[in-house]
Amino acid sequence: MSIYWNSFRTFFKIGMFTLGGGYAMIPIIEAEVVDKNKWIEKEEFLDLIAIAQSCPGVFAINISIFIGYKMRKTPGALCTCIGTALPSFLIILFVAMFFHxxxxxxxVAAAFRGIRPAVVALIAAPTFNLAKSAHITWSTLWIPVVCALLIWALGVNPIYIIIGAGLCGYLYGQFIKPTEEQHNEN
Incomplete structure (x- = not known):
């Protein structure tokens, strides 16, 4: 079977059966892309999630585009993007036709009230799994806690947090990490 058709079908299935948006899709995408099909490695997947979260737009579309591009450049990105977006488009079109x-x-109202707590759990679970996979230790736990408090308690715009985190990561990679590696070799 063609890799393009297989990637389209995989992301169509993910888009069709995932409630709760892009973050709820993370464990399903990981299971399909990393574990089952082995299209990318786990470390690459974590990097693509970080990039997709940092980019403007819908997270599910961003991550599907990045994975498709990593697999087969622009044609792969088109297949995974359309596969992810098409189910939502069709469902919204169907609902709009009959919503009134x-x-x-x-x-229906009660069903939506019941879905809300499940969506919170679907978003919380991958957050904890990402934290575990990112090797967050007690010495680095302060970073996400401080960022969350800045956003929640002080009303800092998340864009500033993203820019600051990117700048700090760049500076760390340029100046601190090389000296740590050199120190570990000695």
Whole structure:
């Protein structure tokens, strides 16, 4: 089977059966792309997640484009992007056609209220898994805690946090990490 068709089908399935948005898709994408199909390595997947989160736009589309591009350049990115976006487009189109018929239905409203807590869990689970995979230790745990507090308690715009984190990561990679590696070799 063609890699293009297989990647389209995989991301179409992910887009069709994932509730809760892009972050809820992370464990499913990882299972399909890293574990099952072995299209990319786990470390590359974590890097692509970080890049996708930093880019403007919908996370699910961003991550699918980056994975597709990593696999087969622009044609791969198109296949994975369309595969991810098409189910949502079709579902929204279908709902829009019939929404007026069930917008006041108490059963539908109750179903959406029941889905909300599940979505929170779907977002929380990959967050903890990413933290574990990123080798966050007690000495580095302060970074996400401080960032979350700056956003939540002080109202700092997340864009400034992203820019600051990117700058700090760059400076760390340029100046501190080489000296740590050199010190570890001695």
């Amino acid at each position: 018929q069930f917008q006041d239905n108490t059963v």
